[in-house]
Amino acid sequence: MPAAMTDNIASVPTTRVSVVPGGPVDGEIQPPGSKSLTNRALICAAFASGTSRLSGTLVSEDTEVMIESLAKIGVSIKPIDGGQSLVVDGVGGVVSDDARRISNDAPVEMFIANSGTTIRFLTAALTAFGGRYRLAGIPRMHERPIGDLVDAIEPMIEGQIVATSPGKCPPVEIDSKGWSGESLRVSGGVSSQYLSGLMMAAPIASKSVEIQILGDMVSMPYVRMTADLMAAFGGRTGLQHDADGRLSSVTINGDYQGAEVSIEPDASAASYFWAAAAVAGGSVLVRDLSEDASQGDVGFARVLEQMGCEYTSTGEGIRITNGPQSTPPPNSASSSSPLLCGIDVEMGEISDTVQTLSVVALFADGPTRIRGVAHNRFKETDRIGNLAIELRKLGARIDEHDDGLTVYPLTAERMASDSPVVLETYNDHRMAMSFALLGLRIGGIEILNPACTRKTYPEFWADLEMLTGRAHHWSSEAPHAEPVT
Numbered sequence: 001m002p003a004a005m006t007d008n009i010a011s012v013p014t015t016r017v018s019v020v021p022g023g024p025v026d027g028e029i030q031p032p033g034s035k036s037l038t039n040r041a042l043i044c045a046a047f048a049s050g051t052s053r054l055s056g057t058l059v060s061e062d063t064e065v066m067i068e069s070l071a072k073i074g075v076s077i078k079p080i081d082g083g084q085s086l087v088v089d090g091v092g093g094v095v096s097d098d099a100r101r102i103s104n105d106a107p108v109e110m111f112i113a114n115s116g117t118t119i120r121f122l123t124a125a126l127t128a129f130g131g132r133y134r135l136a137g138i139p140r141m142h143e144r145p146i147g148d149l150v151d152a153i154e155p156m157i158e159g160q161i162v163a164t165s166p167g168k169c170p171p172v173e174i175d176s177k178g179w180s181g182e183s184l185r186v187s188g189g190v191s192s193q194y195l196s197g198l199m200m201a202a203p204i205a206s207k208s209v210e211i212q213i214l215g216d217m218v219s220m221p222y223v224r225m226t227a228d229l230m231a232a233f234g235g236r237t238g239l240q241h242d243a244d245g246r247l248s249s250v251t252i253n254g255d256y257q258g259a260e261v262s263i264e265p266d267a268s269a270a271s272y273f274w275a276a277a278a279v280a281g282g283s284v285l286v287r288d289l290s291e292d293a294s295q296g297d298v299g300f301a302r303v304l305e306q307m308g309c310e311y312t313s314t315g316e317g318i319r320i321t322n323g324p325q326s327t328p329p330p331n332s333a334s335s336s337s338p339l340l341c342g343i344d345v346e347m348g349e350i351s352d353t354v355q356t357l358s359v360v361a362l363f364a365d366g367p368t369r370i371r372g373v374a375h376n377r378f379k380e381t382d383r384i385g386n387l388a389i390e391l392r393k394l395g396a397r398i399d400e401h402d403d404g405l406t407v408y409p410l411t412a413e414r415m416a417s418d419s420p421v422v423l424e425t426y427n428d429h430r431m432a433m434s435f436a437l438l439g440l441r442i443g444g445i446e447i448l449n450p451a452c453t454r455k456t457y458p459e460f461w462a463d464l465e466m467l468t469g470r471a472h473h474w475s476s477e478a479p480h481a482e483p484v485t
């Protein structure tokens with residue numbers, strides 16, 4: 001691992017942080033590169049013929065584990081421009097005998113931490129490439145389902161693929177001579193990453209493949225993102241829908257060729273900064289993201305618009321404005337505190353922003369019902385149950401549903417109080433980054449294990465300080481208050 005990457009991971013040494021409240025937030029920011037695009041581009045470039053240059057790539061735990069794993073099968077990935085770009089020498093199309101030489105006796109061991117994209121994309125790609133592998137992660141990864149993907153791949157290979165933890169969860173053990181079949185079926189109700197992985201694997205197997213979709217597909221924008229990204233490397237996909245508009249099958253052909261690809265800033269990361277303006281008031285421009293971005297999570301800004309924020313999209317980026325700004329434009333009629341209304345919203349396509357919205361909803365004028373995200377229970381943590389537990393520590397009423405939650409507003413007294421509340425993050429980067437928003441508006445919020453943002457955004461705390469102009473309070477001592485339950 002290059003030194004710069006290791007340093008990033010170690011750059012948040014304290015065990016808890018308090019963000020300091022202090023009025024409206026005005027400014028602009030460019031989040032780091034998209035995790036989803038970086039890890040897709042790495043897979044396509046790794047198995048392409050020739051050299052690729054990927055610019056604007058994310059440097060974080062999720063991309064590091066992908067890079068380290070690909071290096072183990074002989075892919076050369078070199079950072080340039082201070083790590084902001086990667087030059088990837090692909091291993092070309094599938095040569096199963098070569099792959100078997102890589103893993104002749106013992107399986108190649110790959111550690112993927114808690115990166116869903118890495119383990120799902122690699123599992124599919126490596127079975128198409130061929131060889132013996134064992135993919136394992138941290139304990140939570142071994143509770144995250146991968147059975148639907150394993151079941152889809154099994155009939156395609158001569159050999160074996162097994163998910164060894166209860167409930168067909170990782171570690172995954174693979175012994176494959178490449179794909180022999182040309183059609184497969186996959187369920188998409190738990191994660192879209194299974195389908196994305198299979199789509200990206202088909203050109204590695206040098207086959208025309210048809211994938212039938214069983215049941216509904218969650219997180220559909222990520223499937224379209226996969227198709228777009230594959231096209232940049234020469235992978236051709238066709239998405240077919242049934243009469244109800246549901247994705248029914250995907251056809252794939254073509255081979256990967258080295259390409260130059262520019263990675264968009266991460267739209268899920270952008271959600272925290274747009275939400276900062278919604279919660280604290282002010283105006284935040286997220287640079288270099290547009291309505292045409294390939295990431296569905298840009299749609300989060302439109303959800304804030306539904307709640308009453310002002311939405312502007314220009315050539316520079318997407319801006320969210322709410323309530324008073326610290327320097328109101330001349331003649332503006334800004335109100336004295338940010339206003340938000342409760343909404344009823346389907347978030348199945350933008351589920352990584354559910355925690356962000358749940359925090360925003362605490363400051364609305366009525367309840368917010370979030371629907372369509374049952375699959376959020378299988379992510380870095382149970383992002384419905386554990387989210388409800390933490391938000392209730394603020395005294396808020398939170399109703400948990402099978403497919404989401406209803407968040408009721410905080411009382412005016414609670415908003416005005418700064419009595420300490422210690423929030424657990426469950427090693428989930430999105431818990432930490434969402435809870436930071438609470439601290440922008442109310443005092444006493446302490447967030448445990450802030451370094452967990454390393455998964456997708458190691459510099460999050462520094463970037464938030466830069467945006468607010470206020471230094472956070474850091475501490476490595478034990479929290480001074482017990483969580484209020």
Ligand SMILES: O=C(O)C1=C[C@@H](OP(=O)(O)O)[C@@H](O)[C@H](O)C1
Binds near residue numbers: 191193
């Ligand atoms: O394909 C991707 O890049 C992703 C798909 C989503 O997962 P699910 O499909 O499991 O919802 C999302 O939560 C994850 O952060 C990234």
Ligand SMILES: C=C(OP(=O)(O)O)C(=O)O
Binds near residue numbers: 114118379
């Ligand atoms: C769910 C996430 O990641 P992954 O599934 O890739 O681990 C996320 O980043 O919110």
